[in-house]
Amino acid sequence: MPRIVVDVMPKPEILDPQGKAIVGALPRLGFTAFSGVRQGKRFELTVEGPVTDEILEQARNAAATMLSNPVIEDVVNVEVLEDSQA
Amino acid sequence: MPRIVVDVMPKPEILDPQGKAIVGALPRLGFTAFSGVRQGKRFELTVEGPVTDEILEQARNAAATMLSNPVIEDVVNVEVLEDSQA
Numbered sequence: 001m002p003r004i005v006v007d008v009m010p011k012p013e014i015l016d017p018q019g020k021a022i023v024g025a026l027p028r029l030g031f032t033a034f035s036g037v038r039q040g041k042r043f044e045l046t047v048e049g050p051v052t053d054e055i056l057e058q059a060r061n062a063a064a065t066m067l068s069n070p071v072i073e074d075v076v077n078v079e080v081l082e083d084s085q086a
Numbered sequence: 087m088p089r090i091v092v093d094v095m096p097k098p099e100i101l102d103p104q105g106k107a108i109v110g111a112l113p114r115l116g117f118t119a120f121s122g123v124r125q126g127k128r129f130e131l132t133v134e135g136p137v138t139d140e141i142l143e144q145a146r147n148a149a150a151t152m153l154s155n156p157v158i159e160d161v162v163n164v165e166v167l168e169d170s171q172a
């Protein structure tokens with residue numbers, strides 16, 4: 001069954017304490033290549049049957065109104081995931 | 087600056103109470119097209135300078151050992167995000 005992926009990230013100007021904690025911990029495990037980390041959310045919405053334009057529009061509206069908090073978060077991506085992809 | 091995106095999702099056999107709550111709430115707001123929702127995490131790792139194979143390998147290792155809990159989560163995606171993308 002097709003799925004629609006919605007990616008939500010904290011806005012750049014919003015403090016992200018989880019990301020800060022991760023970026024501080026990475027070098028202790030030897031991962032020294034990264035200067036910043038931001039943590040957001042990924043939602044996978046399962047659709048029965050084909051993804052029509054109307055369903056994709058519903059997903060965009062759900063992303064903007066329910067899956068994200070527009071005060072502190074941005075919806076950075078809404079896309080259809082084909083069945084073959086993990 | 088380039089970023090590496092790491093996507094982590096709960097394993098299919100693991101109960102996802104946040105996803106269940108969302109799939110129950112969506113129809114009440116008129117979003118009736120979705121039969122299931124899973125909620126995972128999206129990390130954006132900032133890299134100074136170009137993303138070499140070694141840095142991408144570091145990101146894969148960090149994803150497997152620190153950004154995900156392999157008992158209950160799968161790393162579903164590790165990819166480079168070009169600067170032009172949101």
